[in-house]
Amino acid sequence: MRILLQFPEGLKQKALEQAKRYESEGHEVIVSASPTFGACDLAIDEARSVKADKIVHFGHNEFHKVDFDVEYVPYAIDAPLTLLDNSLDVLGPYQRISIMTTVQHIHQLKQITEFYEKKGKTVVLGKPYGFAKERGQILGCDIGSASTVDRDVDAHVYFGGGLFHPLGAVLATTKPFFVIEPFQNTIKQIDGLRDTYKKKSRGKILSSLRAKNFGILVSTKNGQHNMNLGCIIKAKIEKAGLNAAILVANTFDFTSLDNMLEFDAFVNTACPRIAIDDATRTRAPILSANELMELLQMKVEQQISKRL
Numbered sequence: 669m670r671i672l673l674q675f676p677e678g679l680k681q682k683a684l685e686q687a688k689r690y691e692s693e694g695h696e697v698i699v700s701a702s703p704t705f706g707a708c709d710l711a712i713d714e715a716r717s718v719k720a721d722k723i724v725h726f727g728h729n730e731f732h733k734v735d736f737d738v739e740y741v742p743y744a745i746d747a748p749l750t751l752l753d754n755s756l757d758v759l760g761p762y763q764r765i766s767i768m769t770t771v772q773h774i775h776q777l778k779q780i781t782e783f784y785e786k787k788g789k790t791v792v793l794g795k796p797y798g799f800a801k802e803r804g805q806i807l808g809c810d811i812g813s814a815s816t817v818d819r820d821v822d823a824h825v826y827f828g829g830g831l832f833h834p835l836g837a838v839l840a841t842t843k844p845f846f847v848i849e850p851f852q853n854t855i856k857q858i859d860g861l862r863d864t865y866k867k868k869s870r871g872k873i874l875s876s877l878r879a880k881n882f883g884i885l886v887s888t889k890n891g892q893h894n895m896n897l898g899c900i901i902k903a904k905i906e907k908a909g910l911n912a913a914i915l916v917a918n919t920f921d922f923t924s925l926d927n928m929l930e931f932d933a934f935v936n937t938a939c940p941r942i943a944i945d946d947a948t949r950t951r952a953p954i955l956s957a958n959e960l961m962e963l964l965q966m967k968v969e970q971q972i973s974k975r976l
């Protein structure tokens with residue numbers, strides 16, 4: 669069988685080792701070298717171009733159904749649990765806690781839950797919206813495991829590396845939020861980020877108030893593609909008397925967007941994290957669909973007050 673191997677950035681270092689393994693099993697192997705950000709980003713076009721029969725996608729579990737044979741190989745990482753003891757100091761005042769993690773550590777969630785329950789806590793595991801598959805699992809775009817239990821808990825705890833995943837969850841919740849980072853050996857409270865990002869969002873909207881020309885980002889990635897939303901947004905912008913064009917790419921390159929000098933602002937329909945994490949990487953702001961709606965409303969109010 670001809671197989672296309674696909675690795676997220678953190679696992680690309682394993683490409684040759686895995687290629688050799690599949691070859692030793694009698695397969696013909698080709699490795700995708702394209703950037704890969706999630707299981708939303710399957711290299712189906714590449715697989716078809718090289719006439720592969722199947723994609724083996726490492727590091728993630730299934731995101732949604734596609735019309736191509738894909739085998740998902742999640743990559744479990746055993747993170748040290750030594751910080752759990754220390755976390756009891758900061759979690760002292762909170763009786764009911766939600767715990768969440770990424771697919772890499774989901775196999776450790778039972779052990780983590782049991783630890784806190786033995787220490788007298790009540791642990792609540794939320795349910796993802798659907799892109800993540802297991803209770804307590806979060807993705808950058810599926811923070812259901814945090815938001816669906818926000819009203820039932822006194823605090824949230826994220827266990828895992830980096831800020832990318834907990835950032836989405838902290839912005840979608842209202843309770844104290846702690847990050848246990850087993851690789852950096854740190855425990856941080858990050859709910860202060862809610863205000864920071866609220867201000868950043870307000871700043872983007874205000875800086876787009878004079879915008880007349882909007883570029884709407886529509887990705888061709890299988891799990892991000894949303895042409896319908898792109899068309900709805902375009903119609904809304906044009907109804908407001910402004911100009912819009914749909915811009916399509918697989919991975920958006922911020923330098924290329926910057927070269928599109930006619931656009932005063934961009935509106936994101938692709939990975940929702942682009943409008944949060946990458947919003948200021950371009951000359952013109954990148955708005956989410958909700959931020960665009962706020963902006964259009966403000967423009968209407970401005971016009972009304974000018975007429976009065």
Ligand code: SF4
Pocket residue numbers: 705706707708709807808809810891892938939940941
């Ligand atoms: S849409 Fe964005 S956040 Fe969601 S899996 Fe893909 S890259 Fe990650």
